[in-house]
Amino acid sequence: NLPQTFNSYGKYNHPLDSPSSRKRLGFLQKNNSLEERSRIVSSLKERTAKTLLSCDNIGGDARFRRTETDFSNLFARDLLPAKNGEEPTMQFLLEIVEILTSYIRKTFDRSTKVLDFHHPHQLLEGMEGFNLELSDQPESLEQILVDCRDTLKYGVRTGHPRFFNQLSTGLDIVGLAGEWLTSTANTNMFTYEIAPVFVLMEQLTLKKMREIIGWPNGEGDGIFSPGGAISNMYSVMIARYKFFPEVKTKGMAAAPRLILFTSEHSHYSIKKASAALGFGTENLILLNTDERGRVIPADLEAKVIAAKQKGYVPMYVNATAGTTVYGAFDPINEIADICEKYNMWLHVDGAWGGGLLMSRKHRYKLNGVQRANSVTWNPHKMMGVPLQCSAILVRERGLLQGCNSMCAGYLFQPDKQYDVTYDTGDKAIQCGRHVDIFKFWLMWKAKGTVGFEQHIDNCLDLSAYLYNKIKNREGFEMVFNEEPQHTNVCFWYIPPSLRSLPDGRERRERLHKVAPKIKAMMMESGTTMVGYQPQGDKVNFFRMVISNPAATRSDIDFLIEEIERLGHDL
Amino acid sequence: NLPQTFNSYGKYNHPLDSPSSRKRLGFLQKNNSLEERSRIVSSLKERTAKTLLSCDNIGGDARFRRTETDFSNLFARDLLPAKNGEEPTMQFLLEIVEILTSYIRKTFDRSTKVLDFHHPHQLLEGMEGFNLELSDQPESLEQILVDCRDTLKYGVRTGHPRFFNQLSTGLDIVGLAGEWLTSTANTNMFTYEIAPVFVLMEQLTLKKMREIIGWPNGEGDGIFSPGGAISNMYSVMIARYKFFPEVKTKGMAAAPRLILFTSEHSHYSIKKASAALGFGTENLILLNTDERGRVIPADLEAKVIAAKQKGYVPMYVNATAGTTVYGAFDPINEIADICEKYNMWLHVDGAWGGGLLMSRKHRYKLNGVQRANSVTWNPHKMMGVPLQCSAILVRERGLLQGCNSMCAGYLFQPDKQYDVTYDTGDKAIQCGRHVDIFKFWLMWKAKGTVGFEQHIDNCLDLSAYLYNKIKNREGFEMVFNEEPQHTNVCFWYIPPSLRSLPDGRERRERLHKVAPKIKAMMMESGTTMVGYQPQGDKVNFFRMVISNPAATRSDIDFLIEEIERLGHDL
Known part of the structure; x- marks a missing residue:
């Protein structure tokens, strides 16, 4: 029954015939040791013996388990709706989920960076195997998985507890699950006919x-x-x-x-x-x-x-x-x-x-x-x-x-x-x-109205904490007085070199450059992100906003200290 | 070391203290047998002994495996960024993935229905535990998972090989993986600053x-x-x-x-x-x-x-x-x-x-x-x-x-x-x-330009197959002559009762009602979906479109026979 098992990969009748069989289990690991290779071969033998090990039958529904799969000889055309496409489809999606869940865990981990900044020309030139160019011929699913990892690697973790750059921050797990389901349902709101449940949910x-x-x-x-x-x-x-x-x-x-x-x-x-x-x-x-x-x-x-x-x-x-x-x-x-x-x-x-x-x-x-x-x-x-x-x-x-x-x-x-x-x-x-x-x-189902209320109250409490912490702090100057109405806290950081300068054109011109410089250093070091802008006749100032449920007082403290650290010698 | 293990669930120190412990392993299975219950208890004991069985350490990266988890006492607030939220987050997401992959497999399975039609008032009244109303208090994650299953159950499988209702059909697995990643990255195209990779991809x-x-x-x-x-x-x-x-x-x-x-x-x-x-x-x-x-x-x-x-x-x-x-x-x-x-x-x-x-x-x-x-x-x-x-x-x-x-x-x-x-x-x-x-x-990476070309050529071949099959078939009448330019094939089905009627007002009025009736029966029986509409002075006709990569000649044959079966006695 060997060939049938491996037919589930689309077209390779026996895994050991595949030129890349040695790469099995070695996904993304370019230097497999000899020991690993021997483990790969015995693992393959074990699998062929057990026939579709990866598919349990529980209560009539087949459930797939992630198994080590060689994606280097699999292509999009081997996935569903291809004949025998179910097994590679499930393995591919589970590999994607592994990449995504690993990213999610890192997103909430303060020891990771918010971003790994590169200039446009750097990314366009290609980064160690991450090539954005499109080609006429298909790439293997192994390359596609590498591309997915790299896309996340060079992106910005908008759910990171220290990402404060936009009005939309955070990564809500239930919301994320909802988006995954939405993509899977892949339908359209224009008629009840093809989106009955979603249309009613929208209405309610x-x-x-x-x-x-x-x-x-x-x-x-x-x-x-x-x-x-x-x-x-x-x-x-x-x-x-x-x-x-x-x-x-x-x-x-x-x-x-x-x-x-x-x-x-x-x-x-x-x-x-x-x-x-x-x-x-x-x-x-x-x-x-x-x-x-x-x-x-x-x-x-x-x-x-x-x-x-x-x-x-x-x-x-x-x-x-x-x-x-x-x-x-x-x-x-x-x-x-x-x-x-x-x-x-x-x-x-x-x-x-x-x-x-x-x-x-x-x-x-x-x-x-x-x-x-x-x-x-x-x-x-x-x-x-x-x-x-x-x-x-x-x-x-x-x-x-x-x-x-x-x-x-x-x-x-x-x-x-x-x-x-x-x-x-x-x-x-x-x-x-x-x-x-x-x-x-x-x-809304998962949090209840009270869950949203609590999130919002927490964010406003945090912004009050920030406001109270910097309003009289040396080197900080508020753009407007009184406690903010929303979570926006607008302030200048005044480096020591500017503190004794009298108000006037020179101070304004130099101050205008401070926020962009600090922001650039933040991005280069990847530690945190916060926005800045001028407004009317006011030179560039930081606009801190808090909507991220992962942010805590320690992250606010970190932000203040990071601004001081990066801006001290400007 | 028992309490520590189960701290990973957020707040319940020992699983057997939880009032719902008997429901462990029983997710969505309301009638667990005694045998199952005893299996649950021993499974729990085994897990406590092994300490975080679900988390393998491979190459420094923790990888999570789906384990049986009781979601009935878990809530959104127990997920990340909650303290100890990592384990429930991973289990919740893996459970969602199980729901989605099961849906995907069924989508490509011709023995499943395209849809399970219900009228708006039926869904609004609530279907066996599927209640669309929002409330002030949170629901358990178990209920959220039920809601996800039900949302898919009462929806329309737009990727089903027999869904021909819209210009957008099909479920591309690589595209789906791309959407899951996009949702996880959760960013915004307006600046390079927060979407560097995506902005460049768009440009290229x-x-x-x-x-x-x-x-x-x-x-x-x-x-x-x-x-x-x-x-x-x-x-x-x-x-x-x-x-x-x-x-x-x-x-x-x-x-x-x-x-x-x-x-x-x-x-x-x-x-x-x-x-x-x-x-x-x-x-x-x-x-x-x-x-x-x-x-x-x-x-x-x-x-x-x-x-x-x-x-x-x-x-x-x-x-x-x-x-x-x-x-x-x-x-x-x-x-x-x-x-x-x-x-x-x-x-x-x-x-x-x-x-x-x-x-x-x-x-x-x-x-x-x-x-x-x-x-x-x-x-x-x-x-x-x-x-x-x-x-x-x-x-x-x-x-x-x-x-x-x-x-x-x-x-x-x-x-x-x-x-x-x-x-x-x-x-x-x-x-x-x-x-x-x-x-x-x-x-594009995964298919290459040639992959898109092949998909498009296949769809146009299929529509030519449909056109050639019905253009001279008894009971079918084309809305316009000659082979279609795109995959649109427009036709009337003329039930036997109308075939001998002379062209004129009565025939037109009766023919106008045929497509809506057949469509309604299709939706009630859930076997296939195809669109209809009038155009100018032409009464309601079917508009078949093919963009679904899962569709084959057998599905076209099925559609024709289904129209004949449903429309024969009209």
């Missing part, structure tokens, strides 16, 4: 989010979109459709000159939307903020009046709940008053701050959010859901559909046997739409 | 695609977007930016009345784009097609002239390479001539047909594509890459950046230590952008 989760926002009975509408920028773009589109539905058919020529308002601290996606949708960026008016980065409502009202006096039509206001840099929350209630008074659409961009709605302690920062016409809320930021997961929520039902529906007969057939109001495709600006809901739904 | 792959299109040296630009609809939207945006850059700042008011052209058979995303971007759907002119669904170039020219005579500005033409329903290829060269003559942007929507460029035998169907200004090409369709994977390719470099850049200082710092031209974020309408490139790059 959006309703729950609307309840949390405070809309009566969670009524309204919404959809998951490929990120906060697209969610914000939706808000502008539906606002326009609400006030000037004829633009859908006749274009912007059918409307008067429409004016949008957003804070000078708001996310640039509002500006992108105003350009893309045909408003023009000049018709997006930037609002002044206080020193904490919050919109000054009186400035909004003054600018609305000024626009009206010019004969323009103020149509849309974006209030940010958690700005990107300062983490500021615009005063929603006061802005809502003005929107009601002048009949404007109120959107709340809670991409970053929306998560705080899950916290009984912090949700007051979004007071008035239930008065918004639409809300962007990205679970992939403050709630730790893997990328991408962003929702646009709309108070009035039917607008999304009205705005975007084109009734394509070949996709949305009214004569299906099920209730086709569950088909979501005609609400979207996309046709195919990735399943972003499952990981989020699964995390 | 886009260049390769441009070479295949035929642009000199593969020069030009491009980006992966969340689907063909968004890629098409990009094409309209950059065309407008090319001709009327002032629209970015001043809005559509700064441009004359702009006219877009596309075929009446083209994808509805062009219409969605014209609505969203402020052109208005009335300014999108639909072009007549021949009976095969291909644009008639003379009709384009006539309509361009008519628009100019009204004082409008013809700006943009979309030529479809592979229409959604008929699989028709518009004559690109003749359309390009007209575009050059009237100075219009030529976009080729190759979302579905672009894959044929990989086939030396079939790429002539896109002759002239190198004359396009932009091309949409979705590897997630004909090339079998998991969802989502869509590219917008642009011949002129700099337009994407010019059109979309907003220069957000907090995201794109010019003073970074690396070459920041690799940062892609300012080209996109998105801010965060999912990593769609890796699975595609990995598949």
